[in-house]
Amino acid sequence: MVISTQPAASAVAYGRIVAQMSKALKLAARPSGAARLTAVSKNQPWEVIEPVLLAGHRTFGENRVQEAIERWEPVRDDVYADLDLRLIGPLQSNKAEEAVAFFDVIETVDREKIARAIADAVQKKGRCPRLFIQVNIGEEPQKAGILPSEADQFLHNCRSIFGLKIEGLMCIPPVDGPKGPYYALMQKIAARNGIGHLSYGMSDDFEVALRFGSNEIRVGTAIFGHR
Template identity: 40%
Template structure:
């Protein structure tokens, strides 16, 4: 499945007149076993995504102990009591959305001297039940993060509403990132990654097309 998806990804990149080197494929391995993940690693993949700290703690120390060059991305909602575990295990965190969490990571970086990379999650659909900074608060939140805290904010992330055209959400995220000269865009999943790439995505988060359906 992995090689098949890479072929589809390459076609999407070419049709959007992008370069494959500019797109990072985050293989979303939630609910997948160490063996499932190792099969994809053995095919040359290095960037993976998880959204549950329990799964990260149970799987990834073992996986990374043998392959320290792997990159682990946290793509889920961040609970303050789990923030330290996320910081310890993950190289890139895609879902900053509260100043309380920003402060925790800032404190951890100062004490542990390990720099992580961060995306700010924007709730482009202004959905009450979903994580992310609401659009009307986005400018102030991004400004505050860049101005007051020493975190390495590399870009923005979004998850469009399931029943809406994702293109407008991706374009809104791109415009917002451009306003702050943020270069990276984490957007697009198994069902809309091609649209995201056409709209400027630099990181796509794909699970089922790589690993198959989750149990």
Template identity: 45%
Template structure:
């Protein structure tokens, strides 16, 4: 199998996760690999589904609505996670569509999701996104605002899975991953959604429970 083969890439990433987990004295199955399929076609996604992979990540409600109903009909056990920013007015659509939402980052969205969960009757796992590098252009709540956001999420009954973050680009990711892990511990949260194609092994060694990998699985975008 060539490295251009999606199945080979999936095996390589899975093996890397297992190796990193072993170095951290963790079990490989304590890490969920989210294949980031945003902008990828159904034809690009199918080989990974055929190879047995079942957890995927999308950025937008509308793209997911157009692409995933047919894929889920063929693979009913496939799970789709929202990893992109979510507008409060799309909360109901997101609750209906996704199995997890990784980008809960403000009080208005917490409120909207709480209402949507009550109305739709589905309970997707929710990760609170932290702006771990204090970057103006990035989504996520400020570290100082996190305690209030956690309290609000618990008050409205969100199924709180943990924290998510994207470290600043072109910097060493490890300190940011370690900080996110400390914040999660301090607030009694188990889930850590962190690590992408360039740094997922470091993330696993520092406690990631969910890694979001696109390019390493699908290849570079055209």
């Protein structure tokens, strides 16, 4: 049997993305460590995820609570204790308790029902993941997220009514057209609300996002290939 010594495709792609991030940050006159990469592992088979883990990456994004638990719980404590697992898909209120107990970051707080469910789960579990509010920056009816015009009040309510510490904002801009204006608006919302973390930029536009202040980019296809 011949054992291949070639690195796995996903590990090679991961290295390429890291290099592109570094270059984009340099061009934007930002420090090399100013942004974090979330490798979007949702729906991906373990054989393409493991090479990225072996390359040293530890931050992964998942869309569904149960899928994430099934994938990561067997290896989280004993093998990869330093994982940083992020929920980047919609959260149902009946899954809030599981999400609060399992994830390090929840990026999709998008309505008061979810904020209340998370607050209740935090009290019950005695732990709170880092929380991001999802903004429907393009005001698209098919997408989740609070409208930009309602973001300030929602942030206020999350803090004052539900007692949640909101660390960041997340968005997924419209597919078509330039992304810069949407990202600039996200920066404005963050600045006037004292928000320090911005999560936007994916496989096809993360370099633009880094120019517009993103410090949390989410890349799936460009690392793992199409699902």
